[in-house]
Amino acid sequence: MLVNADIYVKDVPGQLVAALDPMSVLNANIIGVVHSREQVISGRIAVNLTFDIDPERIEKLKEIWKEKDVIVVRIDSAVDLRNIVFMIIGDINAVI
Numbered sequence: 001m002l003v004n005a006d007i008y009v010k011d012v013p014g015q016l017v018a019a020l021d022p023m024s025v026l027n028a029n030i031i032g033v034v035h036s037r038e039q040v041i042s043g044r045i046a047v048n049l050t051f052d053i054d055p056e057r058i059e060k061l062k063e064i065w066k067e068k069d070v071i072v073v074r075i076d077s078a079v080d081l082r083n084i085v086f087m088i089i090g091d092i093n094a095v096i
Helices: 015-025 055-067
Strands: 002-010 029-041 044-052 071-077
Touching: 002 015, 015 029, 015 044, 015 055, 055 071
Parallel strands: none
Antiparallel strands: 002 044, 002 071, 029 044
């Protein structure tokens, strides 16, 4: 399941890695990380994550993040968009 999450980690060295580490333990595949240094709120930094994970493991990930003092603002499924190119050969009017 493709997931997108907004989390807040403490503005302390190593906190981003600490938030990402459980994802590897739960066999999640990280697709994107946006670490917004400009968005510091109460000593925490906003991080947007996109990752692929077994849906049954999301609750466990949220539990681990809570233990690590990571604040989960939003977590939901992401839409997987793909470009598809078609090449039509022949007389289109014959089909219509």
